[in-house]
Amino acid sequence: MRKNLTLGLFGFGCVGQGLYHVLNETHGIKATIKKICIKNPEKSRLLPQEYFTLAKEDILNDPEIDVVVELIDDANAAYQIVRQALQNGKHVVTANKKMLAENLEEIFQLQQQFDRSVLYEGAVCGSIPILRNLEEYYDNDLISGIEGIFNGSTNYILTKVFEERKNYTDALRQAQELGFAESDPSLDVKGFDPKFKLAIAITHAFGVFVKPENILNIGINTISDLDLKFAREKGYGIKLIARAVKTDNQVFGLVAPQFIDAHHPLASVRNEFNAVTVQGAFSEKQLFIGKGAGSYPTGSAVLSDISALTYDYRYEYKKLHQAEDIQYSTRASIESFVRFPHGTKISIQDFEEFQSGYAANGQHYMLGRVSLEKLAEWSRWENVGIILSPEALFVNKPVKSEMLEYTAA
Numbered sequence: 001m002r003k004n005l006t007l008g009l010f011g012f013g014c015v016g017q018g019l020y021h022v023l024n025e026t027h028g029i030k031a032t033i034k035k036i037c038i039k040n041p042e043k044s045r046l047l048p049q050e051y052f053t054l055a056k057e058d059i060l061n062d063p064e065i066d067v068v069v070e071l072i073d074d075a076n077a078a079y080q081i082v083r084q085a086l087q088n089g090k091h092v093v094t095a096n097k098k099m100l101a102e103n104l105e106e107i108f109q110l111q112q113q114f115d116r117s118v119l120y121e122g123a124v125c126g127s128i129p130i131l132r133n134l135e136e137y138y139d140n141d142l143i144s145g146i147e148g149i150f151n152g153s154t155n156y157i158l159t160k161v162f163e164e165r166k167n168y169t170d171a172l173r174q175a176q177e178l179g180f181a182e183s184d185p186s187l188d189v190k191g192f193d194p195k196f197k198l199a200i201a202i203t204h205a206f207g208v209f210v211k212p213e214n215i216l217n218i219g220i221n222t223i224s225d226l227d228l229k230f231a232r233e234k235g236y237g238i239k240l241i242a243r244a245v246k247t248d249n250q251v252f253g254l255v256a257p258q259f260i261d262a263h264h265p266l267a268s269v270r271n272e273f274n275a276v277t278v279q280g281a282f283s284e285k286q287l288f289i290g291k292g293a294g295s296y297p298t299g300s301a302v303l304s305d306i307s308a309l310t311y312d313y314r315y316e317y318k319k320l321h322q323a324e325d326i327q328y329s330t331r332a333s334i335e336s337f338v339r340f341p342h343g344t345k346i347s348i349q350d351f352e353e354f355q356s357g358y359a360a361n362g363q364h365y366m367l368g369r370v371s372l373e374k375l376a377e378w379s380r381w382e383n384v385g386i387i388l389s390p391e392a393l394f395v396n397k398p399v400k401s402e403m404l405e406y407t408a409a
């Protein structure tokens with residue numbers, strides 16, 4: 001039997017208001033918002049004043065509230081709220097990917113300790129139901145990889161830049177105005193946001209916990225006009241791809257821009273849409289596409305979690321129990337185009353396997369397989385652009401190949 005739930009919300013921004021709207025429109029769900037904790041009492045609100053409070057205890061200590069819905073920006077404050085809510089016997093629904101990625105193992109343990117559920121479908125790829133599918137549908141299939149577009153803002157920007165030839169700053173501003181971007185948009189454009197989502201997805205796909213600092217993220221902020229010109233000449237698009245692959249009990253993860261052939265299934269995923277490809281041993285490749293950002297799409301994922309709580313759903317973290325000796329590793333290499341100005345200390349000896357290179361107008365371009373360690377180092381250098389090649393695959397045992405001659409023109 002479905003339960004009636006009383007909700008306490010933290011935050012009433014883009015997603016909170018989206019949730020309010022979709023909850024009002026969905027008559028089948030027995031859930032009512034009792035209180036909303038906000039930070040700024042000056043903002044004008046959609047709802048009467050009595051809904052709002054500035055004191056978190058009004059929600060956390062209210063015995064009538066069964067579910068805390070955490071939708072605030074600040075990851076540290078969010079973690080404190082989630083801990084306290086679980087300690088006080090409440091279930092939690094959250095869409096805070098940074099907070100989850102940074103504390104997932106602790107949150108897993110708190111759920112066992114306090115016998116309560118934390119659901120977070122809205123944290124990973126907005127409206128795409130990927131976590132529950134990884135948990136339930138792919139329960140028995142051996143997943144060897146997940147990859148896709150895990151950030152709506154950067155996909156929106158890249159679409160506008162490629163298709164409408166908008167400049168980057170205008171496209172970013174539009175993504176902000178539409179409510180897709182984080183309040184600190186560098187989390188989007190530098191690839192942190194998709195990395196948080198990937199870290200969460202890795203746990204549900206492969207049964208390992210990985211701290212976000214162990215996943216390399218390269219953003220779209222270093223893509224230059226020359227890269228765009230190169231892509232257009234070759235008939236490629238550029239997408240920011242999050243990927244995790246399992247080979248021989250090791251899981252590798254990476255977020256980086258990639259040249260994408262026009263026929264690639266992800267090439268047609270435009271604007272704020274996200275996409276996730278799941279590669280299973282028996283199901284083979286399956287592609288999920290849906291809106292990855294925005295008030296209603298994310299609000300609908302949060303609503304789906306609230307609905308799941310009405311019949312006591314919990315993530316069982318099934319892969320954690322199935323995983324034998326699976327470890328997250330950063331010892332891999334991947335084929336990349338590297339662009340850097342003359343005078344930068346990058347040479348063919350830095351590549352695991354060098355393919356080709358040329359230089360023009362003071363810029364050098366090299367293509368080859370590079371270790372994640374080197375990519376991490378170069379991604380911190382100014383003026384170095386890194387874009388994965390269209391067919392880039394992880395190679396998990398970097399072996400230095402024979403060096404080829406590279407002559408700057």
Ligand code: HSE
Binds near residue numbers: 293294
């Ligand atoms: N800033 C995020 C994005 C919001 O653009 O995908 C949804 O998580």
